[in-house]
Amino acid sequence: MTTSVTVDRRAFLRVVAIAGGGMLFGSYVRTLNAMSPDASPDASPDGYTFNPFIKITPDGKVTIIGKNPEVGQGIKTSLPMVIAEELDVDWKMVTVEQAISDQRKYGVQFAGGSLSTPMNYEAMRGVGAAARWMLIAAAAKTWGVPAGECTTSHGTVRHASTKRSLAYGKLLGAVATITPPALPKAAGGTAEVATAADGTPVALKDPKSFRLLGTRVPQVDDKRIVTGKPLFGIDVVVPGMAHAVFEKCPVFGGKVVSANLDRIKSMPGVKAAFVVDGGAALDGLLSGVAIVADTWWNARTARNQLQVQWNEGPTATQSSEGYAKRALELSALPPEKVVRRDGDFEGAMKGAAATAEGAYFYPFISHATLEPQNCTAHFKDGKLEIWAPTQMPQPGRQLVSKTMGIAEDDITIHMTRIGGGFGRRLKNDYMVEAAWIARQAGMPVKLLWTREDDMHHDHYRQAGYFWLKGGVDANGRLVAWRNHFIMDNVAANQFPARFIPHYALETSALPHGVPTGALRAPGSNGLAFVIQSFIDELAHAAGKDPLQFRLDLLSQPLLPATGPADQGIMDPERMKGVLELVREKSGWGKKLPKGTGMGVAFHFSHRGYFAEVVQATVGAKGALKIDKVWVAGDIGRQIVNQSGAENQGQGAAIDGISEALGQEITISAGRVMQNNFDAYPLVRMDKAPPVEVFFLITDNPVTGLGEPALPPVIPALCNAIFTVTGKRIRSLPIGNQLAG
Amino acid sequence: MSFSLKVNGKSVTVDVPPDMPLLWVLRDVLDLKGTKYGCGIAQCGACTVHLKGVPVRSCSMPISSMQGMEITTIEGLSADGTHPVQQAWQEIDVPQCGYCQAGQIMVAASLVAQKKNPSDADIDAAMTNICRCGTYNRIRKAVHRAAALGGAPATKAHGATDDEQMEATR
Numbered sequence: 001m002t003t004s005v006t007v008d009r010r011a012f013l014r015v016v017a018i019a020g021g022g023m024l025f026g027s028y029v030r031t032l033n034a035m036s037p038d039a040s041p042d043a044s045p046d047g048y049t050f051n052p053f054i055k056i057t058p059d060g061k062v063t064i065i066g067k068n069p070e071v072g073q074g075i076k077t078s079l080p081m082v083i084a085e086e087l088d089v090d091w092k093m094v095t096v097e098q099a100i101s102d103q104r105k106y107g108v109q110f111a112g113g114s115l116s117t118p119m120n121y122e123a124m125r126g127v128g129a130a131a132r133w134m135l136i137a138a139a140a141k142t143w144g145v146p147a148g149e150c151t152t153s154h155g156t157v158r159h160a161s162t163k164r165s166l167a168y169g170k171l172l173g174a175v176a177t178i179t180p181p182a183l184p185k186a187a188g189g190t191a192e193v194a195t196a197a198d199g200t201p202v203a204l205k206d207p208k209s210f211r212l213l214g215t216r217v218p219q220v221d222d223k224r225i226v227t228g229k230p231l232f233g234i235d236v237v238v239p240g241m242a243h244a245v246f247e248k249c250p251v252f253g254g255k256v257v258s259a260n261l262d263r264i265k266s267m268p269g270v271k272a273a274f275v276v277d278g279g280a281a282l283d284g285l286l287s288g289v290a291i292v293a294d295t296w297w298n299a300r301t302a303r304n305q306l307q308v309q310w311n312e313g314p315t316a317t318q319s320s321e322g323y324a325k326r327a328l329e330l331s332a333l334p335p336e337k338v339v340r341r342d343g344d345f346e347g348a349m350k351g352a353a354a355t356a357e358g359a360y361f362y363p364f365i366s367h368a369t370l371e372p373q374n375c376t377a378h379f380k381d382g383k384l385e386i387w388a389p390t391q392m393p394q395p396g397r398q399l400v401s402k403t404m405g406i407a408e409d410d411i412t413i414h415m416t417r418i419g420g421g422f423g424r425r426l427k428n429d430y431m432v433e434a435a436w437i438a439r440q441a442g443m444p445v446k447l448l449w450t451r452e453d454d455m456h457h458d459h460y461r462q463a464g465y466f467w468l469k470g471g472v473d474a475n476g477r478l479v480a481w482r483n484h485f486i487m488d489n490v491a492a493n494q495f496p497a498r499f500i501p502h503y504a505l506e507t508s509a510l511p512h513g514v515p516t517g518a519l520r521a522p523g524s525n526g527l528a529f530v531i532q533s534f535i536d537e538l539a540h541a542a543g544k545d546p547l548q549f550r551l552d553l554l555s556q557p558l559l560p561a562t563g564p565a566d567q568g569i570m571d572p573e574r575m576k577g578v579l580e581l582v583r584e585k586s587g588w589g590k591k592l593p594k595g596t597g598m599g600v601a602f603h604f605s606h607r608g609y610f611a612e613v614v615q616a617t618v619g620a621k622g623a624l625k626i627d628k629v630w631v632a633g634d635i636g637r638q639i640v641n642q643s644g645a646e647n648q649g650q651g652a653a654i655d656g657i658s659e660a661l662g663q664e665i666t667i668s669a670g671r672v673m674q675n676n677f678d679a680y681p682l683v684r685m686d687k688a689p690p691v692e693v694f695f696l697i698t699d700n701p702v703t704g705l706g707e708p709a710l711p712p713v714i715p716a717l718c719n720a721i722f723t724v725t726g727k728r729i730r731s732l733p734i735g736n737q738l739a740g
Numbered sequence: 741m742s743f744s745l746k747v748n749g750k751s752v753t754v755d756v757p758p759d760m761p762l763l764w765v766l767r768d769v770l771d772l773k774g775t776k777y778g779c780g781i782a783q784c785g786a787c788t789v790h791l792k793g794v795p796v797r798s799c800s801m802p803i804s805s806m807q808g809m810e811i812t813t814i815e816g817l818s819a820d821g822t823h824p825v826q827q828a829w830q831e832i833d834v835p836q837c838g839y840c841q842a843g844q845i846m847v848a849a850s851l852v853a854q855k856k857n858p859s860d861a862d863i864d865a866a867m868t869n870i871c872r873c874g875t876y877n878r879i880r881k882a883v884h885r886a887a888a889l890g891g892a893p894a895t896k897a898h899g900a901t902d903d904e905q906m907e908a909t910r
Binding site: 223227644688 | 756757759760761764768769771772773774775776777778779780781783784786813814815817818820821826829830831833834835836837838839840841842845863864865867868869870871872873874875876877878879880
């Protein structure tokens, strides 16, 4: 996903006494793109907004706010850990509370692009460090000693030479007399020192002294999860709430002409049934029929009797077969656009010692979050209250505001725990549907999509068609590469641009009516398969070891950047580091039984460097068993939560394997052919390999982990299959391609 | 129509359509939200509960077939998360999004109650629920850990307190 945000973290800590004797440590975070001219009632005159992250009560208990949506990436645990580390309190003293959606208070709040950590790591350190600085100042003042002689640990300020100590909870009165310091800025992930009003530096902790970060901390909601507490959007209950289903046209963008509403209204439990006109945007409010009933089951049962006459619109003539046919036609034509051309591709191919050529394809796939899309909304007295499992609450508010003509300030959004996102809930279609239905029905409504709705109305991972040619010279060096990508756009600096002297990247558009959106490691999750598989083809053509061939490629001199768009490519040294690490950990090159082999791949995305090895065995009749996966990643100088990080790495690898093995959405007559998990297989226990995750710690900014571990596993698996069988997988999913 | 059954040790009577699946009776009538809807066709297992100690997929069991049956949900597995499977899940920090985990735990509780020391093959065969986040490595580890913690009868002996059940079935 692409999200452009500008955060000015010039922030100031302010202390306000709160009822009950506790103190609120907060900061003013100016969030330029969230600034609104009609400032909220709690905005201060200078335009900054009070932003409370930390609360300490006299009993020493610490409440820390988790600012971003929790989608299973562990952010509700990890960002508060960062604050707790700098605040220097024990984790067991901390209770974490989920923020509501309020960007004027909390800064930008979303879960996407693996950005929560890089955008917030230094800022959250600053929030904790500034509060700790104040506690030290308060203790020093109380004792009449220099602040520089005081230290903290375990939520207590200490003065060693006089053997005095005061717990944070006992310092709250004194803290209120201390002038708050300016928070450290966080610019590009680089920590900077904050300063107090008198110029005294407020240092962040030396990472060597970290006691919490880098340890294994279970998710703060684990106990609530394992005891079945109502945490998720689907669990929300509002007094007087009714339940809704919403039927949209099976053909994307189709509209309701008429429906047998009278029949539906006569069904048991039905409170309302109506047509929603909707608009044209596929990620907004679409045309459909809403049924509101006393229970969801009654709404769903009534829907079985629903008869709708649809105007299916132009997409009704489209199909996956048609897209493939058109892609083949386009492949034979000159490309619509030359994105990049370095050197002399044709000349280099003529002089190549070995060449390879292949047509690659990956399909549309669905996010298939296990919690189907849902949202609860209550419209009362012109104001809307919404409970939503959304990765993007603020754009959801804007969508609802614009669609329904309700001011943004009159829309409250509670961020529930989210039963899987993977990018699906960057869209807010379910939110605007629930809000609209609740207002029209005149009662609080929980809208819940069926699994079939969810599979038929996703914003799918874009499919792609590729025609590739490449060549290696007499020294086995990759010198020529041409990629004609048929579907949409690709970045001009996409790897392996600038690593290959004679390089052509071309595109042709294949317009279609299928809604698409970001899916975990968008772009990369498909491109890595194509690029790293074709590199493998060329390694084998050159007779080189595939891992060494990649190290050699990364060691080739980079072509000079041709413009700003050429910036931001990977640092080859960091990628070589994780390749070497995965070589060592996997025992790459060791002798394996007949029928078993390894494949390797790497990919840079979302600021993360990942190299992965898959070991696979192919038995009789092409039976594929994935024996093991090794994941080596470089996400900078600090792993925030070792347990969460390993879990993300394992999950990403298994997610990628699941995509590779069986996931495919096909279109016929403008509609999705798969209805449910019986036709859209997700990997289960028996097919999930052991995944070992290793991190290479390098002195680079701390970055996110939701996405970058996924892309390499797919080509690593396909490359392992080639090692064993000699069969090159050029089309996903693998399905039954190995049979016979 | 009226149906009587026992949920987490407590007798309940519900007045619902006969084809209403047990899942929706639990979630929307008895307000036991721990059991989850994922697919509605017994494919994913997010809705797993125990029927007389045996794991079943409640999304596909009409209430009309539940007359007089004894059901245990995740809320009834223990009063406070102390069932060995729940303990193991927390110790190993299994969840990511957590949505499937109640169903996974119900299957695991049944498995470790039946097999003192389940093998990896036993786990492959029994643990067929979908985890969309891919926490399978940890689920496997946690099942082994739960077995080492002594397993437990799948339903009895770890029932919720009366108060909790009152609250859960209000």
